[in-house]
Amino acid sequence: MEQIAYVNGSFVPLSEAKVSILDRGFLFADGIYEVAAVLDGKLIDNASHLARLERSVGEIELALPETTARIQEIQQELVKRNNLVNGMVYLEVTRGADTGRDFAFPKGVKPTLIMFTSTKDIVNAPSAKTGINVITVPDLRWTRRDIKSVALLAQVLAKQTAAAAGAGEAWMIEDGKVTEGGSSSCFILTQDDVIVTRQNGSEILPGCTRKAVVALAEERQLRVEERAFSVEEALAAKEAFITSASLFVQAVVSIDGKKVADGKPGPMTNRLREIYVEFAKATAV
Structure with a gap:
């Protein structure tokens, strides 16, 4: 049909x-x-x-x-x-x-x-269990990334570079800091158990899944800090993950070929994914 x-x-x-x-x-x-x-x-x-x-x-x-x-x-x-x-x-x-x-x-x-x-079976995606590798690329986009424009050529090029490298996503870098993924918001969990994600502004799209995950984390008294972070900080973190409507919460296990922690999805990422799926099902229309 x-x-x-x-x-x-x-x-x-x-x-x-x-x-x-x-x-x-x-x-x-x-x-x-x-x-x-x-x-x-x-x-x-x-x-x-x-x-x-x-x-x-x-x-x-x-x-x-x-x-x-x-x-x-x-x-x-x-x-x-x-x-x-x-x-x-x-x-x-x-x-x-x-x-x-x-x-x-x-x-x-x-x-x-x-x-x-x-x-797409987002909940049961195999990568949810294994995590994904990401690569970094320069952020080539215009200055109004907060507008969800159909002008996506820079993201297409970033994600094609990732695909050619066998990676699941590209993290875009500007002034030494991570802005966001080609089609996702970026997070890390520091060694002090602080969830860090870039603050909203014209530099990034205000992700809907990002917004929900931050709110769900704060409701559970988890520490959340909205600020920019570098790739070096991400590689030194306990965990890294991305969020989007098309994958929910997804662990990042390596960046540019270097492992994040032990190279496996971490307990915080897995728990936030579970919490988000529960929220998604409870509030669906």
């Missing part, structure tokens, strides 16, 4: 899902996207993703063509139509298609809204 997608008000077979070649998302990367995880047929932490969507479109003066309540209804309908049990729902909104290719915002153009699903 062919997968169903959503395009500008219609549910259509994926093979028929099309947008104009004049769409500004295609021509200028003039758009915003979000990815929400699905567990047991329900959306995970979706309110956080929709709030970030509203913030991102607001930062580029892009009006959503539907309310966030309606967007969630569409997401849930896609999950239902595709019989999706575990996976993700991708959504993208662009400024729409104009008749020309002018850089300035066009007038009287309706934004484009598309969505589709993919299957």
Whole structure:
């Protein structure tokens, strides 16, 4: 049975899902996207993703063509139509298609809204037990990384470099400090049992899973410090891990070929993953 997608008000077979070649998302990367995880047929932490969507479109003066309540209804309908049990729902909104290719915002153009699903067993992913290796690369991105833009070429290059090296993720480095992963937020656990992750700002995307993990850790009286850290500090740490909607909490066991601690997922990472999965299932919609 062919997968169903959503395009500008219609549910259509994926093979028929099309947008104009004049769409500004295609021509200028003039758009915003979000990815929400699905567990047991329900959306995970979706309110956080929709709030970030509203913030991102607001930062580029892009009006959503539907309310966030309606967007969630569409997401849930896609999950239902595709019989999706575990996976993700991708959504993208662009400024729409104009008749020309002018850089300035066009007038009287309706934004484009598309969505589709993919299957992935995030909870039982083999890498959750083994951990992943990461490599470091220079951070080549623009200065407004807090906006979840569809302009992802720097991340594509970073993750391709990681894939070519047999690594599961790339950590991007700027001014000697880790900003974030190609598609994830970065954490370490210091020798003093402090969970460290970079503070939010224009240098990084405010990760939804990151936000939830920090809150869940603080609720359990775990010490959390939001600041930048170096690769050297990560290699000296007890544990390192990443978070994202597409993998939840994932242990990092080596950086640039050097082991983090004993080169295995640590107890804090494993516990935070368990706590997050419990939270995800309890709050799914």
